[in-house]
Amino acid sequence: MRERWISYAELKRLGPDVLRARISQGPEDAARWVEAGALNGLVNAQLAFGQMLVDGHGVPRDPVAGLRWFTIAAASGSAEGINMVGRCHELGWGVPADATEAARHYRAAAEKGDAWAPFNLATLLLDGKGVPADRAEALAWYVGSARRGNAKAMTLIGRYLEQGWDRPARPEAALRWYHRGAQGGDYRGQFDYARLLLERTGDLGAALPWFARAVESGVPAFCRNVGAGLREADALPLQRIARQALEKAATSGDPADLRAFAVALAQGLGAPPDPEAAQLWFARSRVIEAAPPLPATPGRASVRPSFRERLRRRLFLWRYALSAR
Numbered sequence: 033m034r035e036r037w038i039s040y041a042e043l044k045r046l047g048p049d050v051l052r053a054r055i056s057q058g059p060e061d062a063a064r065w066v067e068a069g070a071l072n073g074l075v076n077a078q079l080a081f082g083q084m085l086v087d088g089h090g091v092p093r094d095p096v097a098g099l100r101w102f103t104i105a106a107a108s109g110s111a112e113g114i115n116m117v118g119r120c121h122e123l124g125w126g127v128p129a130d131a132t133e134a135a136r137h138y139r140a141a142a143e144k145g146d147a148w149a150p151f152n153l154a155t156l157l158l159d160g161k162g163v164p165a166d167r168a169e170a171l172a173w174y175v176g177s178a179r180r181g182n183a184k185a186m187t188l189i190g191r192y193l194e195q196g197w198d199r200p201a202r203p204e205a206a207l208r209w210y211h212r213g214a215q216g217g218d219y220r221g222q223f224d225y226a227r228l229l230l231e232r233t234g235d236l237g238a239a240l241p242w243f244a245r246a247v248e249s250g251v252p253a254f255c256r257n258v259g260a261g262l263r264e265a266d267a268l269p270l271q272r273i274a275r276q277a278l279e280k281a282a283t284s285g286d287p288a289d290l291r292a293f294a295v296a297l298a299q300g301l302g303a304p305p306d307p308e309a310a311q312l313w314f315a316r317s318r319v320i321e322a323a324p325p326l327p328a329t330p331g332r333a334s335v336r337p338s339f340r341e342r343l344r345r346r347l348f349l350w351r352y353a354l355s356a357r
Contacts, residue, residue, distance in 0.1 A: 059090030067091075070101060078105040079112055086125050099126035111144035118152060122162075131162025142173065147180035154188070167198045178209075183216025190224060203232065214242055219254060222246035240269055247277045252284035259292065263301055272302035282313070290317035 063084050069077030082101030085094045099120045105113030118137030121130045135156050141149035154173035157166050171192055177185035190209035193202045207228050213221025226242035229235060243262075247255055259277035262270050275296050282293040294313035297306045 061090075063090030070104075073108075075105050075108055075110050075113065078102075079110070079116060082116065086120075095120070095126035097126070109144075111141045111146035111149065114141035114144065115146045115149040115152065118149065122152070122156075131156055133162075135162045142176065145180070147177055147182045150174070150177040150180075151182050151185045151188075154185070167192075171197075178212070181216070183213045183218035183221060185213075186210075186216060187213035187218045187221035187224060190221065194224075194228065203228065207232065214245075217249065219246045219250040222249070223254075223258060236267060236269065240273070243270070243273045244276070247273060247280055250277075250280065252281045252286075252289065256281035256284075256289060256292070259296070263296065268302060275302040285320060287317040287321045290314075290320070 063081070066077050066081045066084065070081040078101045082098040082105070084090055085098035085101065087093065099117065102113050102116040102120060106117050107113075114137050118134045118141060120126055121137060122134035123129065135153060138149045138153035138156070142153055150173040154170040154177065156162050157164075157170035157173065159165070171189065174185045174188050174192070178189055186209050190206040190213060192206075193209060194206035195201060207225065210221050210225035210228055214225040222242045223246035226239040226246065229242070230239040243258075247258060250258065255277040259274045259281055262274035262277065265271055265274065278289070278293040278296045278301075281289040290313050294310045294317065296302075297313065298310035299305060
């Protein structure tokens with residue numbers, strides 16, 4: 033991919049502001065400069081470039097090469113690198129899927145302080161994948177992840193307490209953990225906090241902003257479920273949230289999501305009916321269904337939305353690492 037070797041001295045001479053501008057020019061430019069940082073030993077760049085290779089972001093997709101970069105970062109002592117090697121083993125990125133090997137790496141990364149590794153290990157323990165199922169141990173690891181600031185772990189603790197896994201349900205404690213997850217930015221935590229708050233207090237005014245934030249930050253698949261769940265609500269404000277959720281779900285491009293939003297427009301969900309707009313959305317769904325399918329990419333890995341945010345954070349971190357070296 034490189035036209036020429038980019039030395040560490042050149043990277044440092046450019047400085048973070050110029051690098052930020054060059055990385056912002058497009059995926060291919062970003063990949064070139066991130067690769068340069070990786071080759072010059074910047075661990076956050078190695079992690080970022082590994083994720084780019086796994087995703088095919090700015091470079092041809094190559095999960096085997098992505099795993100190599102994660103392994104290099106892990107060998108330098110990076111807890112996040114060890115965790116990412118575990119993700120590769122769990123999801124089959126560049127290596128046959130092996131949940132037992134993934135659990136071993138997650139445990140090692142968790143012991144070194146990574147925030148996501150205990151969450152990933154807890155999920156394996158909860159599902160009994162690669163390790164014996166153990167909900168009590170899973171809860172302990174979720175708590176460990178939450179203590180390191182992982183908002184998704186906070187939400188999972190809330191769900192554990194609300195549903196009473198292996199112990200009596202504690203809805204008030206669940207509400208507190210959902211609130212922590214919501215404040216931390218987890219859209220599922222925001223929704224669960226709003227849902228349980230409304231259920232226990234009936235305070236629609238307090239719940240509505242959290243429902244709205246969940247839809248604003250949630251991915252289309254999540255919003256699809258929110259829209260389906262709230263569309264039968266009696267309260268008009270909740271119907272408006274359902275409409276917004278269905279509109280967000282329609283950004284997936286799935287014809288079924290487009291039709292669901294079209295129906296909401298035609299029926300006047302949360303607003304006056306808009307049959308003309310509904311017809312346009314129905315027409316879009318038909319166009320998509322009539323289009324020939326894109327060729328499948330063998331072994332394409334699904335990437336959790338949080339990974340893309342972590343990629344963005346890694347790009348930010350390695351640029352500024354140049355200033356400190």
